[in-house]
Amino acid sequence: MQYVFGVDLGGTTVKLGLFTTEGELVDKWEIPTRKDFDGKYILPDIADSVLAKMDEKQITKADVAGLGIGAPGPVNEEGTIFGAANLGWGTLNINEALSSLTGLNVKAGNDANVAALGEMWKGGGQGYKNLVAVTLGTGVGGGIIVEGNLLAGATGAGGEIGHIHVEDNETEVCGCGNRGCLEQYTSATGIVRLAKRMLASTDEPSVLRSTEISAKTVFDAVKDGDVLANKIAEQFGEYLGKGLASVACVVNPEIFVIGGGVSKAGTVLFDYIEDNYKEYVFRGCREAKFALATLGNDAGIYGAAKLAL
């Protein structure tokens, strides 16, 4: 039996998984992310935890095909992370550093990209090898898989689809410093912005006037037939459909896998995305499928394991 480790390095906790090389999850656990002293203990802590697990399970280095790790920052094809502010890290080659600490073959990637690989391997994108994962959370992240391989990009910024420009008339600034980014309309916070603007622009009644506005309450209202919520969802869908159409004109995927907190609304999202996607996209890309992500918070460890194989 061959094993592989998948590590999802976050700002608060590190999630770790031990898998068979076929993708069966044998064990998973967490350790805290120690950010003191510019994060210098983070990789040693991970190495100690992995080696302890091998000891516990009586697994030798010869039994381990590799260790993959997703990190919260831009990581290039060679495993170099170009800074991770919330870990205290500057530029660092994770492959080399963690390999020398563990004696294992290490392969690092950006966390959002790695999660995409997880969804391809064992999640909503199973059976596909040209896939775009879209994470609609606090921001909008993306991960691009081409012929089964992660697209890291020259500086680790491959798949940063949340910052595709989709609106020329935006006055507010995105977190990235630009104006009119996809993320400003289709993240959880973006949907709240759309909702507040819509509510302010009209006197139409809506259940949203008497509840806290969130992506969840907006889509709950949509499901309850609220007319104004439906208009907000249409705006959301037009921006996302238009943005994903641009993505498709570049990488022509078989499938988009939609995850993140907003995706908890379920397949109702597709009612708003797909028609707009088809309207804006090049006809050769019109048949791309849409699916929901299924691995939730485990996508990172699954994808990291797959990355190492």
Place this chain on the structure above:
Amino acid sequence: MQYVFGVDLGGTTVKLGLFTTEGELVDKWEIPTRKDFDGKYILPDIADSVLAKMDEKQITKADVAGLGIGAPGPVNEEGTIFGAANLGWGTLNINEALSSLTGLNVKAGNDANVAALGEMWKGGGQGYKNLVAVTLGTGVGGGIIVEGNLLAGATGAGGEIGHIHVEDNETEVCGCGNRGCLEQYTSATGIVRLAKRMLASTDEPSVLRSTEISAKTVFDAVKDGDVLANKIAEQFGEYLGKGLASVACVVNPEIFVIGGGVSKAGTVLFDYIEDNYKEYVFRGCREAKFALATLGNDAGIYGAAKLAL
């Protein structure tokens, strides 16, 4: 000495090149593209020409590493072309068909994508492995190279960047059936449209009022300091910069290589593209370089040869 053939299949002529595997062009020639009988003679003609050249040069099959071919239609990773209207072809696996006719290893790709590979190998993108080639011709084509490999896409529509949506307020229809495609503003014909609209919208003097409008005359006027031509170039640059910024948010290239007829204007184009690109793109992609394509009409045979290696 090992050889490789590169074939650029066009609607009127087939260009063929014999290269060493190091990329030295040994010989190049052309044959007509026989489109009668649904193009059934096209591949046999190519096979005959290649086998005759091997005979002439006393090259055996063992001396030939492979044969690459770029075709004018969507070609997927496996060499299947999904129809080529101007050849009379339906869906066809070129790899298999041409391999059985020649006894050589054959690898087919879309012609624009293959030209990108040529520019990476021996043209304006030498030394880079994450590259986007942009062809500003009658239309706008693209080719995406990721880690040295061509991105074909699920249905061969990878790199169709001319159909990225960049303008919400367009009333005219693009050749693809959509409205507001990048191609409508930045192809040779797109620049003419921009120029005619600009001239109609104002009484400002311009040398363009007394000459035939083309991409060439517009950029010649720009170089001569014509104020109105400069405004047209600014519009062109804003659309192209914005579109390429979207491309970069997906694939994060090291370099954009600009070719096609419009690129004959030279590096003056970059004065209009780069500032807009930097304004719209995600900051992690801001350092991408811009270069001119250098292989001209030979990009196809170079890229096809490289594809086969």
